[in-house]
Amino acid sequence: MSKVEAFRQHHFDGVEQQHEASWLGMWVFLATEVMFFGGMFAAYFVYRHWYLLAFGSASNRLDIWLGAINTAVLICSSFTMALAVHSAETSRRKPLIRFLMLTIILGLVFLGIKFYEYHTKFEEYLVPGSSFRFEAALAAPAEIFFSFYFAMTGMHAVHMIIGIGLLTALIVRARRGHFSALYHTPVELTGLYWHFVDIVWIFLFPLLYLLGRHL
Amino acid sequence: MKAEPVVPVRVYLLVFLSLLVLTAITTAVAFFDLGGGVNNGIALTIAVCKGLLVILFFMHVRYSDKLTWVFAAAGFFWLLILIGGTMDDVVTRPVLSRETASTSTEFNPR
Numbered sequence: 001m002s003k004v005e006a007f008r009q010h011h012f013d014g015v016e017q018q019h020e021a022s023w024l025g026m027w028v029f030l031a032t033e034v035m036f037f038g039g040m041f042a043a044y045f046v047y048r049h050w051y052l053l054a055f056g057s058a059s060n061r062l063d064i065w066l067g068a069i070n071t072a073v074l075i076c077s078s079f080t081m082a083l084a085v086h087s088a089e090t091s092r093r094k095p096l097i098r099f100l101m102l103t104i105i106l107g108l109v110f111l112g113i114k115f116y117e118y119h120t121k122f123e124e125y126l127v128p129g130s131s132f133r134f135e136a137a138l139a140a141p142a143e144i145f146f147s148f149y150f151a152m153t154g155m156h157a158v159h160m161i162i163g164i165g166l167l168t169a170l171i172v173r174a175r176r177g178h179f180s181a182l183y184h185t186p187v188e189l190t191g192l193y194w195h196f197v198d199i200v201w202i203f204l205f206p207l208l209y210l211l212g213r214h215l
Numbered sequence: 216m217k218a219e220p221v222v223p224v225r226v227y228l229l230v231f232l233s234l235l236v237l238t239a240i241t242t243a244v245a246f247f248d249l250g251g252g253v254n255n256g257i258a259l260t261i262a263v264c265k266g267l268l269v270i271l272f273f274m275h276v277r278y279s280d281k282l283t284w285v286f287a288a289a290g291f292f293w294l295l296i297l298i299g300g301t302m303d304d305v306v307t308r309p310v311l312s313r314e315t316a317s318t319s320t321e322f323n324p325r
Contacts, residue, residue, distance in 0.1 A: 027286035028286060030290065033290075041294070049305055078234075089221045214248045
């Protein structure tokens with residue numbers, strides 16, 4: 001049995017077939033994720049169309065700089081994730097662990113900034129509910145905007161937290177020397193997931209922070 | 216997929232820098248009033264470009280087989296149907312009922 005065959009599970013004909021099944025399975029999962037977030041995006045567009053002025057006015061209460069910085073932070077984390085996959089593909093264990101850790105740190109920075117943003121929204125009475133306060137004429141639809149804001153960024157943050165959990169598990173396995181050029185499918189697939197979460201934010205940033213500035 | 220090449224770090228670096236530059240541009244454009252349509256068009260076009268860069272290079276679709284292309288496109292194609300079909304209905308409702316809905320400021324659940 002060749003060395004690479006040691007990673008083959010018995011129900012696959014070969015490691016290539018096994019890898020292809022994992023790879024395509026991950027893409028199917030990501031397609032369901034597109035649909036999951038897609039529902040919220042579609043609803044956002046409908047309500048933005050109906051309450052354009054209120055959505056613009058509510059959107060201007062978000063801090064565009066924090067949104068832009070967080071976009072940059074997430075792009076950096078996607079870059080370090082890509083380098084982590086590259087390290088696994090070239091069997092370099094130390095860089096792999098280092099890049100996975102960097103990705104986690106950048107993910108935590110993103111969540112920290114998000115937490116600060118949420119905090120300021122609480123202070124400014126912009127959290128939907130009985131204490132929501134906004135210019136009276138636009139208050140009700142503005143509350144809808146902030147419901148979308150918290151639902152969409154909240155679900156995105158949940159995905160980030162899950163991603164950080166997956167990366168932590170990868171570091172544990174990488175330390176044990178589980179990954180090399182011969183076998184690194186889990187690193188590759190977690191990379192796909194992390195990049196997908198990045199893409200969701202790449203669209204959330206203009207939708208929530210930018211589109212409301214000029215109607 | 217089986218002969219998937221190791222993507223050189225140089226490519227990742229170029230994509231990474233492009234993504235940062237595009238983020239800077241889309242943020243800067245938001246400070247200039249070019250008219251809502253132009254502003255939003257630029258913001259969404261840049262978002263699509265950034266998404267494509269991530270999918271094609273970071274997610275290796277550029278280097279993958281046709282089957283991966285189909286799987287990757289399926290979710291977004293469905294999204295197009297969902298948002299396109301929904302907005303097609305929503306946007307044309309006032310045309311049919313002879314009322315302007317998009318500029319209404321009062322809260323009026325439809």
